[in-house]
Amino acid sequence: MVDKERRKRLAYHMRQLSVGTISNDGFESDILDDISHGWLPEQYYRSNYAKTDDPVILPILEVCWGLYDDTRNHKLKGPDQLSAESLKVIARCILFLHTELEYEWPAFDTKSPIFSFSLVDFLVCLLTLGQNFRKRRKAQLIAYKAFKKTSDFDYWPFFRKSEYDNHLTRQPFLSKHPTD
Template sequence: MVNKERRKKLAYHLRHLSIGLITNDEFENYITDDVSFGWLPEQYYRAKESKFDDGIIRPILELSWSLYSDLEDQKLKSKNKLSNEQLKEIAKYILFLNSDIEYQWPYFDTINPIIRFSFSEHISNFLSFGKYYKTKMNEKEKKFTEMQKIGDFHYWPFINKEQYGEQLKNHPFLSEKKLNTE
C-alpha cells in the first residue's frame, strides 16, 4: 500500500532535517504530527498503524532517527553536518518517497537489539556475560545477508537499478525541462 500524502510529508521533513533547515526536535514534532500518528521515530514500531502501514515509512523513520543525537536540540550543520555520501543516500530515499512505487523489501530492524531488550533480556545478557547480545547480533547479521539477496541492495529502497533509473527519469524535480523566458 502506497500512502502518497504521508510519504511526501516524510520526504519534505527529512530533506529539511538533512540539510540543516530544521532541528532534530522540530523534525520529531513534524513527524509526530504528520507521519507517525503521534509516535517518535524510534518508537513508531509500537504503533498499531505501523503493522499495516506503507512498508517504507517505518524503515525511513528509523534511519532518520540515526542521523542525529536526540540528547540535544541541534541542526545538522557545521560539526553535525552530514557527509556527502549520507546526503546522496537520503536523496535516494526522498526520490523513493516521492514515487508511487510499492516498497518490495522485507522489513529489517536497523536498531541495535540491545535498545529493544526487555528487562529479562538485559538480565539474560548480563548473566551470559554478553553472549545473549552476541547471539542476537549474529541472528540479525544473517537476516540482513538474506534480505540483501532479494534485490540489488545498492539501490535500496528501490528493488533494483532499473526501478531507480525509471524514477530518476520521471521525477519532476530532476527533469531538464526548459523554462520559457520569452
C-alpha cells in the same frame, strides 16, 4: 498500499532536515504532527498504525532517526553536516517517496537485540558474561547480510536498479515537467 500524501510530506521534512533548514527537534515535531500519528520516529514501530501503514514509512523513519543526535537540539550543518554517502541515501529515499512504487523489501528489525531482552534474557546475559547478547547480535548480522542480498541493496529503498534509473529520468524537482 501507497500513501502519496504522507510520502510527499515525509519527503519534504527529510529535505528540510538533511540540508539544515530545520533542527532535529523541529523535524521530530513535524513528523509527530504529519506522519507518525503522534509517535517519535524511533518509537513508531510500536504503534498500531505501523502495522497497516504504507510499508516504506517505518524503514525511512528509522533511517531518519539515525541521522541526528536526539539528545540535543541542532541542525545538520557544520560539524553535524551529513556525509556525502548519507546524502545519497536520503536523496534516494526522497526520490522513492515521490513515486507510486510499492515498497518490496522484507521487514528487517534494525534495533539492537538488547531492546527485545526480557528480564530472564538480561540475567542469562550476565551469567554468561554477555555470550547471550553476542549470539543474538551475530544472528542479527547474518540476517542483515541475507536482507542485503534480497535485491539491489545499493539502490534501497528501490528494489531494482532499473526502477531507480527509470525514476531518475522523472525527477520531481529539477525537471521542467514536475510529477504530480
